[in-house]
Amino acid sequence: VALLGALTPLVKWHRKRLWVEAVFIYTVGGLASALAVGWLLGRTGTLLVHFKSALVWIVPLGAVIFAAREAGWISFPVPERKVQTESIWFHQFGPLQAAAMWGLHIGLGFFTRVTYMGFWVLVAALIITGDPRFGALVMGCYWLGRALPAWVAPVLTVHDDGKAGLRMMADATEQRVLFRRLHVAGLLCSALVGIFLALGGW
Amino acid sequence: MMKNSSQPTVPETGGIAVDLAAVLAAKPAGLQRATWMFVLLCLLLAASLARMELRYELLPLAGLFGWIQTGGL
Numbered sequence: 001v002a003l004l005g006a007l008t009p010l011v012k013w014h015r016k017r018l019w020v021e022a023v024f025i026y027t028v029g030g031l032a033s034a035l036a037v038g039w040l041l042g043r044t045g046t047l048l049v050h051f052k053s054a055l056v057w058i059v060p061l062g063a064v065i066f067a068a069r070e071a072g073w074i075s076f077p078v079p080e081r082k083v084q085t086e087s088i089w090f091h092q093f094g095p096l097q098a099a100a101m102w103g104l105h106i107g108l109g110f111f112t113r114v115t116y117m118g119f120w121v122l123v124a125a126l127i128i129t130g131d132p133r134f135g136a137l138v139m140g141c142y143w144l145g146r147a148l149p150a151w152v153a154p155v156l157t158v159h160d161d162g163k164a165g166l167r168m169m170a171d172a173t174e175q176r177v178l179f180r181r182l183h184v185a186g187l188l189c190s191a192l193v194g195i196f197l198a199l200g201g202w
Numbered sequence: 203m204m205k206n207s208s209q210p211t212v213p214e215t216g217g218i219a220v221d222l223a224a225v226l227a228a229k230p231a232g233l234q235r236a237t238w239m240f241v242l243l244c245l246l247l248a249a250s251l252a253r254m255e256l257r258y259e260l261l262p263l264a265g266l267f268g269w270i271q272t273g274g275l
Binding site for chain 1: 236237257259261262266268269270271
């Protein structure tokens with residue numbers, strides 16, 4: 001959101017080329033981080049290969065438990081750093097360098113706030129899979145989905161007041177029920193995939 | 203909380219299928235429509251990847267999770 005709020009107004013300020021460069025750098029920077037993290041998760045899984053048969057049910061079980069949590073049926077704390085990336089980087093380093101740093105930072109996944117428990121399901125799945133290249137591929141897709149709002153923000157927030165980030169946040173707040181239901185649906189889908197994978201072999 | 207009065211409101215009472223039907227009927231703008239379009243894209247990708255290895259189903263799910271993570275802020 002810091003990036004959306006900082007960079008999206010560049011479009012309105014007739015600096016579209018700068019906006020494209022910044023969002024591109026943000027996407028590439030985050031992709032590099034995400035690929036590295038995915039690869040490391042898969043690599044970690046290769047060290048746990050002897051426990052694989054015992055671990056395969058963690059994904060569907062965890063996904064169902066997290067879905068119940070997202071639905072509000074149960075409540076328990078999850079590990080996370082309750083911080084977002086540093087918006088001040090924009091003023092310290094300029095839009096391009098800040099975008100790169102934001103991408104590298106957010107792309108790591110573990111070092112900023114995790115609002116969706118599906119992330120932890122993916123982490124567990126990649127460790128169990130124990131395939132570094134597949135891990136990188138999955139985390140790359142995760143990042144591309146995560147970076148896509150930065151690309152479409154100008155389309156979604158066509159306002160003349162230069163408050164695109166705030167508008168985006170307001171829209172997200174208004175759609176909280178929608179996202180909560182998607183949280184649950186996504187987790188149940190991953191539980192289903194996890195069950196089939198556990199039965200058929202990772 | 204700011205509200206964009208140009209966006210049609212969609213009832214939030216039904217399940218996901220009901221909401222989807224309402225969204226498609228109301229043709230809302232902005233984040234909500236983009237999210238549903240992205241969900242449909244992921245479902246199409248998942249359906250096409252189902253012919254390959256089952257674990258590839260995690261790819262569109264991961265993309266969707268990423269979108270939800272940002273949109274859920």
